[in-house]
Amino acid sequence: MDLPLDDRGPSPATGYTRAHWEAAADALLAAVEPYATPDRALYHLPGDRHSFSGRLSDGLEGYARTLLLAAFRKDETALERYADGLAAGASGAWPRIQHRSQPLVEAASVALALRLTRPLLWDRLDDGVQQRAAQWLADALTAEPWPCNWELFPVTVGGFLQSIGHEPEASAKAIDRGLERIEQWYLGDGWYTDGDGRKFDYYNGWAMHLYPMLHAWLAEDAELLDLYGGRLSRHLTDYAHLFAADGAPMHQGRSLTYRFATTAPLWLGALTGHSPLPPGQTRRLASGALRYFLERGAVDDRGLLTLGWHGPNSAVLQDYSGPASPYWASKGFLGLLLPPEHEVWTAREEPSPAEDGPDWAYPITPPNWLLQSTTSDGLVRLHNHGSEHVDYDPYYSRLAYSTATGPSPSPSCDNSIFIAGDPSRTGIEPLGVGDGWAASRHTVSSGASVTSAVLVRGAVEVRAYLVAGAEAGTPVRVTGWAAPDGVRAELRPVVGLDDALTGVTGADATLFVALARLTAEPDPRPLAELVSVVVTGTELHVTWDDGTETGLDVRVPRPGQARPGHPEDGQVTGR
Numbered sequence: 001m002d003l004p005l006d007d008r009g010p011s012p013a014t015g016y017t018r019a020h021w022e023a024a025a026d027a028l029l030a031a032v033e034p035y036a037t038p039d040r041a042l043y044h045l046p047g048d049r050h051s052f053s054g055r056l057s058d059g060l061e062g063y064a065r066t067l068l069l070a071a072f073r074k075d076e077t078a079l080e081r082y083a084d085g086l087a088a089g090a091s092g093a094w095p096r097i098q099h100r101s102q103p104l105v106e107a108a109s110v111a112l113a114l115r116l117t118r119p120l121l122w123d124r125l126d127d128g129v130q131q132r133a134a135q136w137l138a139d140a141l142t143a144e145p146w147p148c149n150w151e152l153f154p155v156t157v158g159g160f161l162q163s164i165g166h167e168p169e170a171s172a173k174a175i176d177r178g179l180e181r182i183e184q185w186y187l188g189d190g191w192y193t194d195g196d197g198r199k200f201d202y203y204n205g206w207a208m209h210l211y212p213m214l215h216a217w218l219a220e221d222a223e224l225l226d227l228y229g230g231r232l233s234r235h236l237t238d239y240a241h242l243f244a245a246d247g248a249p250m251h252q253g254r255s256l257t258y259r260f261a262t263t264a265p266l267w268l269g270a271l272t273g274h275s276p277l278p279p280g281q282t283r284r285l286a287s288g289a290l291r292y293f294l295e296r297g298a299v300d301d302r303g304l305l306t307l308g309w310h311g312p313n314s315a316v317l318q319d320y321s322g323p324a325s326p327y328w329a330s331k332g333f334l335g336l337l338l339p340p341e342h343e344v345w346t347a348r349e350e351p352s353p354a355e356d357g358p359d360w361a362y363p364i365t366p367p368n369w370l371l372q373s374t375t376s377d378g379l380v381r382l383h384n385h386g387s388e389h390v391d392y393d394p395y396y397s398r399l400a401y402s403t404a405t406g407p408s409p410s411p412s413c414d415n416s417i418f419i420a421g422d423p424s425r426t427g428i429e430p431l432g433v434g435d436g437w438a439a440s441r442h443t444v445s446s447g448a449s450v451t452s453a454v455l456v457r458g459a460v461e462v463r464a465y466l467v468a469g470a471e472a473g474t475p476v477r478v479t480g481w482a483a484p485d486g487v488r489a490e491l492r493p494v495v496g497l498d499d500a501l502t503g504v505t506g507a508d509a510t511l512f513v514a515l516a517r518l519t520a521e522p523d524p525r526p527l528a529e530l531v532s533v534v535v536t537g538t539e540l541h542v543t544w545d546d547g548t549e550t551g552l553d554v555r556v557p558r559p560g561q562a563r564p565g566h567p568e569d570g571q572v573t574g575r
Contacts, residue, residue, distance in 0.1 A: 001027045001299055011349045014247070016287035018345045024290065025073045025333050031303030032066050040085035041093035043324060045304060051322035053102035060094050062324035064106035069330035071113035072337055079121045090133040097139035100146050102320065107140045108153035111160035115218055116337070134166040141167065141174040148195030149207035151181045159215045179212060190235025191366035198428065199396060200367035200387040201253020205265030206331050209235060217272045229274030236269050237276050240285060241362050241371050244403035245355040245378025247288030252382060252401040256316040257307055257325060259298055260289045260332035267335035270344040279343040280350035286335060288352065305329060315409065354378050359458045361436040368430035370438035372456045377520035379404050383454045385440035386430040397425045399452060402518055408482035417452070417465050418477040419444045431557050436550065439557030446470065453557045457544045460530050461516040466538060466554045468509035477502045481518040490517040492527060495535045511538055511554060
């Protein structure tokens with residue numbers, strides 16, 4: 001991709017300015033154009049993989065998601081091409097919007113793009129095209145969505161149709177219904193689950209906040225702006241901590257092939273005036289993420305976004321991922337709606353949390369996550385004691401994630417505890433999170449329960465597992481980080497484990513303790529110099545290298561409850 005030279009004056013960290021974002025958007029739009037059908041209604045991007053919805057739906061996805069990029073770019077030439085496609089699509093080239101069908105998703109992108117660019121696109125269409133397009137979109141008002149972020153697609157379509165006076169009553173009903181349904185998933189402090197259960201990931205930002213907030217902003221609804229703006233602002237306080245110093249977002253959750261769509265809520269806060277982040281930090285985080293992916297193969301030699309994370313990577317895909325799916329990354333260009341003179345574009349970049357100040361441990365209560373960052377290497381780690389999927393999913397249910405690693409596949413299973421060879425972790429019950437600690441309880445298929453706790457300082461982790469309900473002699477194995485090149489991972493036994501990180505349960509609840517570390521420092525100090533652990537029963541007493549002491553009882557995890565251990569209790573230090 002041909003981008004301008006770095007400009008380190010206003011952007012000392014990333015070198016990216018608005019000109020880089022514009023050039024990236026233009027290049028992405030130019031690259032997909034050869035794959036449009038002659039009537040421009042469908043974009044059939046190359047590749048052998050197609051989603052379960054089929055090729056026709058995938059072609060609509062290519063149209064809708066790249067139209068959204070053209071809308072954020074306000075590219076009139078490109079929008080003229082998409083106007084031709086709209087006329088053909090609404091006249092029969094597009095599949096109908098039905099209950100729980102993929103076209104419902106794409107209708108939201110079409111409607112949002114039309115609403116954002118009304119003078120440039122919609123108002124220039126003839127009456128017949130407008131009528132047919134509105135009728136095609138109107139099926140979204142009554143189509144039943146999946147009970148998750150999909151509830152917001154009829155809201156987005158309804159907002160546009162209401163703004164043009166098409167079926168205003170049905171539109172208002174769809175808006176009210178969708179906004180009411182997402183309330184049951186709001187858990188406070190700016191965090192939603194993506195439907196029932198405890199599914200926490202980037203859908204918080206690029207869906208659950210994005211669609212209601214844009215609707216409120218475009219409708220100039222002061223009451224909704226106040227409600228959703230307050231939630232967004234609170235979410236961004238946490239969200240800024242999910243990015244590494246090199247720009248990498250946390251590698252956790254589904255639909256990761258959308259890549260720098262992770263920047264959408266950052267821009268959304270600035271666009272609507274509901275962000276706690278300094279303008280220079282907003283741009284630094286967003287530009288860092290864009291650069292991170294563009295430099296690591298997200299775009300192939302044809303200029304197309306690939307199905308993957310850096311380059312192609314089937315591990316991050318879902319069965320709904322088709323060749324055009326990555327173009328939800330278009331949401332990351334939301335910032336282009338801000339004028340060039342806006343302070344988010346003119347302010348000097350400010351450091352992100354991962355590169356500013358001392359090491360930190362940051363608790364997030366609703367998902368029961370503990371974030372851990374070391375500014376010496378800029379990594380961020382996420383200790384997951386509250387997010388899971390209805391089925392065991394490695395991108396939701398592992399004990400830890402980071403900005404430098406991805407979940408390893410079975411049977412190795414990083415960041416897991418195996419009970420009788422079973423690494424599954426379901427029925428996760430959050431037990432609390434606080435200053436430098438987090439804990440949860442889960443079950444495995446055999447019925448055994450595991451209470452897990454972690455204590456952190458710097459890059460060091462003390463991981464503890466209390467296994468109950470398993471037959472005596474049941475084999476137990478713990479795993480740590482699966483580190484890529486350039487990153488060092490360590491896992492060392494403390495209690496209940498041998499040097500191979502395996503052990504067996506006793507007749508009663510049995511405690512297993514290990515030390516872990518993930519670091520990109522080239523020559524880190526030995527773990528034995530950084531922490532010592534004394535175990536008494538189910539109580540941990542941890543002494544860090546600066547003399548600070550932390551106690552925790554794994555049976556009832558709360559910080560400060562464990563009493564100091566004694567040498568006769570059996571101290572094991574980082575062996």
